[in-house]
Amino acid sequence: MATYENPDDVVRLLEEDHQLVKSRLEALAAAPADGRAELFWKLTNDLVRHEVAEEVVVYPAVRDVPGGDAIADARISEQSEAEEKLAQMEKMDPASPEFAQEVAALKSAVLEHATAEEETAFAMLLGALAPDRRIELGQRYTKAKDAAPTHPHPHAPDTPPGNVVMGPLAALVDRVRDAAAAV
Numbered sequence: 001m002a003t004y005e006n007p008d009d010v011v012r013l014l015e016e017d018h019q020l021v022k023s024r025l026e027a028l029a030a031a032p033a034d035g036r037a038e039l040f041w042k043l044t045n046d047l048v049r050h051e052v053a054e055e056v057v058v059y060p061a062v063r064d065v066p067g068g069d070a071i072a073d074a075r076i077s078e079q080s081e082a083e084e085k086l087a088q089m090e091k092m093d094p095a096s097p098e099f100a101q102e103v104a105a106l107k108s109a110v111l112e113h114a115t116a117e118e119e120t121a122f123a124m125l126l127g128a129l130a131p132d133r134r135i136e137l138g139q140r141y142t143k144a145k146d147a148a149p150t151h152p153h154p155h156a157p158d159t160p161p162g163n164v165v166m167g168p169l170a171a172l173v174d175r176v177r178d179a180a181a182a183v
């Protein structure tokens, strides 16, 4: 597995990002009520970039492998559910007990999705793609993920939620998707 150790191997990069998202979820779940807004935005930023870059770069490669379409459809629909959950949470008061409950639900859904992704899509890439192709995909994945600039959360942590017309999440998703598609 020496090639898998290549820092640009797409599966290695994806697994590293799963670890990052996991640590963001753990930090958010453990944060005091007044610290949640900023950690929620950090989590959202990392998760959206990861998922959009997967959809633009990684899942088309999964679909090229026999049997890959069904796996791609299932995993992408889980990602859409997570995105909807983030959009609902964005409208809530991050200091509320209800928000804390949503964090717990989000955490278990995202971790379950990540495990399923590792066991199906990533295993498929490791089994079916030559190392050079995985490295090429990894380089494109990184570019797609980082294509959009990072902005601080538009109204965190001082302003109350609910006064923004287009939610910061929707704006982020649009921005990252447009930039990633151009890579």
Ligand SMILES: [Fe+2]
Residues within 6 Å of the ligand: 014, 018, 050, 051, 054, 114, 117
């Ligand atoms: Fe993922």
